[in-house]
Amino acid sequence: MQKEEFLHIVMPIKDKLYRLAKRILVSHDEAEDAVQEVYLKLWNGKELIKKYNKPEAYAMTMTKNYCLDRLKSKQASNLTIVHQNYKSNDSRTEDQVEAKDGVGMVFEIMKQLPEQQRIILQLRDVEEYEYSEIAAVMEMNETAIRVNLSRARKMVREELIKKYNYGLTKN
Amino acid sequence: MKKIIAITVIALVSQTLFSQGVFDKFEDQQDVTSMIVTKSMFKLMSKIDLSSNDPKAKEYLNMVENLENIKIFTTSNSGTAAEMKKTVDSYLKSSTALSELMRVSDDGKNIKFYVKEGKNDNFVTELFMFLEDANSKDSKAVVMSITGNIDLRQISQLTADLNVPGSEQLKNIDKNKN
């Protein structure tokens, strides 16, 4: 496989890969490092990509697995993912000004979700994958996907209501 | 006719580096006992586990290590014996490197020793013996050739302890020489 063919596959999905990485690793820098690694892995195994009907799913799976591994090894070495100020973490995104506003809170809440739910929520609500596509990336069956999705969404709502009420009562 | 052709063919085919390949024709003859030992067998011998038998074995092995070939042809048939003599004569004539060492004639028994020069006076590269004994039943003629790096003193030493008739006199002679 030549460079062009490879880029043709990877370039359209690079942002998705990044977003998934960031959803798992939280840090922007970490996510970019991870994506670079994933590119390398994909290139080294470029003969394999050809065998997949959906190279995107393959790439996303690889990203997911790599990032989860990174997460585990970070936890193993007792590095906690610092509860970062949303603003400083993503200084590029302009839509988040105050950490305490509703949208910022969703980000915080998502961080608290178990990785699996976090990823599935990301793939559905942000990337708008079909259930079958999510199943392919997660290597789980669709029922399990739906169950996780349901749990995740409910959790976010619960937590939001809690903080919302808190915010409301405070005000 | 067949015999002549066979001999010629064999002689041609068996043109080895060792000129005494000329005797190989006797190998296949019915009334000839032959023994041929080659260097590869000598090599194997040197690896024999010596722990068994004979203390003198080491002596032999030391000698054997330096040998290339041993060939012996013995016949009990006087006709074949005469043939052998002819072959020996032509062999000795054809080879300029072989020189007579000694010959003894005694009681119908003839022995000739020929040698090819070695690195010094005590060494030869070939020791050739032809024995004719019209009176013997089993060995009317014996052709023996040893090639390699041969120390004649060692050869002699092998049976020096045996009671060779007259060996007493030999010792005395040495003493008396002075």
Added chain:
Amino acid sequence: MDLQKIEQLLDAYLEGTTSLAEEKMLQEYFKSGKVAPHLEVYQDMFAFFASAKSEKTSVTPEISETNKQPFYKYMRKWGAVAALLVVALGVTFFINNNSNKISTAEQIEAELAFEKTKEALNFISYQFNSSAQNLAVIQEFEKSTNKIFK
């Protein structure tokens, strides 16, 4: 859109049973800004997801055309051969170094040949010595005869 419909969809949404098309409808509703007060909490959720969609990265694959890949392929192909050669050489070396050991069969053969060789050497040695000794006697005889005849 009909509030009742939205609420139905939201229930399905929370159960994870909505289709992408239905979720799209929800997104549209919550984007519009005209949201029923008790549903405001969902507004933040959907707003978050909408904004998250636009996150991008500037990181692109840096591929050097001097591929590592051929090397791995090469190694995979020839590595096995090389490894085999090394093993074969090692075995040969080992065997050669241990060549002082010979098999029992070879030992027996060699011992037999050795016995025969000893016989042959003894034979020629004997003949040689007796001939030489004969000569010595003759020489001595010649000497003594010379003495006599001098």
